[in-house]
Amino acid sequence: LAKTTQPISMDSYEGQEVNITCSHNNIATNDYITWYQQFPSQGPRFIIQGYKTKVTNEVASLFIPADRKSSTLSLPRVSLSDTAVYYCLVGNTGTASKLTFGTGTRLQVTL
Amino acid sequence: NAGVTQTPKFQVLKTGQSMTLQCAQDMNHEYMSWYRQDPGMGLRLIHYSVGAGITDQGEVPNGYNVSRSTTEDFPLRLLSAAPSQTSVYFCASRREGNTGELFFGEGSRLTVL
Numbered sequence: 001l002a003k004t005t006q007p008i009s010m011d012s013y014e015g016q017e018v019n020i021t022c023s024h025n026n027i028a029t030n031d032y033i034t035w036y037q038q039f040p041s042q043g044p045r046f047i048i049q050g051y052k053t054k055v056t057n058e059v060a061s062l063f064i065p066a067d068r069k070s071s072t073l074s075l076p077r078v079s080l081s082d083t084a085v086y087y088c089l090v091g092n093t094g095t096a097s098k099l100t101f102g103t104g105t106r107l108q109v110t111l
Numbered sequence: 112n113a114g115v116t117q118t119p120k121f122q123v124l125k126t127g128q129s130m131t132l133q134c135a136q137d138m139n140h141e142y143m144s145w146y147r148q149d150p151g152m153g154l155r156l157i158h159y160s161v162g163a164g165i166t167d168q169g170e171v172p173n174g175y176n177v178s179r180s181t182t183e184d185f186p187l188r189l190l191s192a193a194p195s196q197t198s199v200y201f202c203a204s205r206r207e208g209n210t211g212e213l214f215f216g217e218g219s220r221l222t223v224l
Contacts, residue, residue: 032210043115043201043215044154087153096210097142097161100170101154 002027002090009106018075020105022088025069030092033064033071036101038085044101047086048073075107083109113137117202117216124192124223132187132219134202140214142205143185147171147198148218154201160185192223 005023012018024033032051036044048055050062050071061074075082087104118133136143144159156169160179174196176188185204189196202216 034210036213041199041218043203043218044213045215046212049211091210093210096205097144097159097167098156098169099213100156101146103151103153 002031004088004090004102006086006088006102006105008103009108011108011110012078014079014109014111015077018078018082018107018109020073020075020086020088020107021070022073023070024088024090027068027090028092030094031068031090032092033062033068034089034091035060035062035073036087036089038087038104044087078107078109080109080111083107115202115204115214115216117200117219119219120217121220122222124189124221126193126223128192130189130192132189132200132202132221134185134187134216135183136185136202136204136214137183138204138214139182140204140206141182143179144169144203144213145175145177145185145187146201146203147196148201149198157187157200189221192221194223197221197223 002024034049035047038044048060048062055062063072085104085106087101091099115136141162145157146154148154155171158177160166166177200219203213205213
């Protein structure tokens with residue numbers, strides 16, 4: 001399983017763009033990168049997944065450089081409701097069964 | 112669709128007692144798993160199952176048993192509760208062979224005195 005490293009915490013003001021970077025130096029060729037969001041007292045919720053380059057959906061973008069050794073989750077114009085813990089996971093169909101969540105990045109958004 | 116349903120939401124046990132946390136999903140997912148989350152920590156995998164009749168250990172399996180007699184249900188049994196098992200437990204499911212979205216239940220908060 002690829003090891004991931006994320007900042008422990010980040011602070012932002014409402015309306016700003018937030019970029020959370022995850023390092024995964026030993027990512028395997030067939031690994032995908034997935035991000036989850038967790039609010040207090042709730043289970044994690046899937047945000048976005050990608051393999052390479054850029055993926056965008058209605059809530060976030062995921063940027064993956066050519067070497068795939070890192071990835072960046074971009075949240076445009078955050079609001080107070082985006083205050084949560086964000087987890088980066090790396091795995092493939094063979095390792096997905098044993099995916100675990102690290103401590104994640106705690107994002108605090110204020111006015 | 113209810114998604115992933117966990118019961119009970121809250122439980123207090125005394126040391127040495129046993130109990131079962133229930134998890135059910137109505138999405139016909141092959142993969143199901145149990146995690147525990149301690150305060151300020153990430154989620155650690157306890158046990159998982161890739162289909163009915165198949166279970167395997169995760170990162171922290173000691174003190175827990177699981178079974179998977181049906182696709183829908185994946186109960187987690189605490190054999191003899193210890194204070195170290197005080198935690199929030201999350202059940203999750205996903206289509207097997209799919210690296211995509213894990214669907215989580217709302218969690219079960221367990222306190223062992």
